[in-house]
Amino acid sequence: MKLKNTIALALGVILVSVSTNAQKTAFKKDEFKQWAQTPPMGWNSWDCYGSTVEEHEVKANADYMVKNLKKSGWEYIVVDIRWFVENDKAGGYNQKDPRYVMDQYGRYLPALNRFPSAKDGQGFKPLADYIHSKGLKFGIHIMRGIPKKAVEEKLPIKGANGITADQIYTTELQCEWLKDNYTILADKPGAQEYYDSLFELYAQWGVDFIKIDDLSRPYHEGEINLIRKAIDKCGREIVLSTSPGETPISAAAHVSSHANM
Known part of the structure; x- marks a missing residue:
């Protein structure tokens, strides 16, 4: 299969990579800046498949990259x-x-009809293992915030001592073009624990890159602080890209100290 629209991952995308150390270790301040010192180069499924990409297509593009571009x-x-x-x-x-497909803690999981290797609760780990076996790195996209479904069902937040999703959200500043999630109130008990639980899961899967959407316009400083802390605690090097572009110049100092791209 021909790799279409191979692109250098542009500014506004966050890369996440995981440490080989099985134990969680907190990274030192600003250590993350060493993880992507030049613009990462790779392929993103959006440009060819939009929101409908399937596992076999991801693997085919990885195979092409190894053969022709690595x-x-x-x-x-x-x-x-x-x-x-x-x-x-x-x-x-x-x-x-x-x-939607999600677990008991309000964390999205891969749809099995599109990513069959995620069966038995394995998530993206089998696909990430395949990508890694080719000498490549694996990334995913998420939207900022907490799923509306998790809020509606009052799902518990892992590690938050009984706090549920409906206690950490607001409808204000909800993404205008995709209504899957609500904004997280960064100062609420349970907010940090929710993002911590996400990156704990992604580290277990072996994610090396993460693009987080609807962070930059407007600039969601509170949620970006939560994300930075969660990455630093997860024990895996995760290159972070905020998306989409056009981050306000007034936020330049903050984004440069919290994200890679």
């Missing part, structure tokens, strides 16, 4: 938006009746 520095394979929706559509998003 020697020139290309190394990231990134699964973009809505990998947790079973019935999304091409040319837009199914916001009428999406079937």
Whole structure:
């Protein structure tokens, strides 16, 4: 299969990589700046497949990259938006009746009809293992915030001593173009624990890159602080890219001290 629209991952995308150390270790301040000192080069499923990419397509593009591009520095394979929706559509998003897949803690999981290797609760680990076996790195996309479904069902937040999703959200500043999630109130008990639980999961999967959407316009400083702390605690080097672009100049100092891209 021909790799289409191979791109250098542009400014506004966050890369996440995980330490080989099995134990969690907190990274030193600003250590993350060493993880992507030049613009990462790779392929993102959005440009060819939108929100409908499937596992076999991701693997085919990884195979192409190894054969044709790895020697020139290309190394990231990134699964973009809505990998947790079973019935999304091409040319837009199914916001009428999406079937979300998530665990008991309100964390999205790969849709099995699109990513069959995620069976038995394995998540993206088998796919990440395949990518890593090729000498490449694996990335995913998420939206900022907490799933509306988790709020509606009052799902517990892992590690938050009984705090539930409905206690840490607000409808203010909800993403205008995709309504899957609500904004997280960064100062609420349980907010940090929710992001901590996300990156604990992604570290277990072997994620090396993460693009987090709807962080930059407007600039969500509170949630970015939560994300930075969660990455630093997860024990895996995770290159962080904020998205989309056009981060306000007034936030330049903050984003440079919290994100890689």
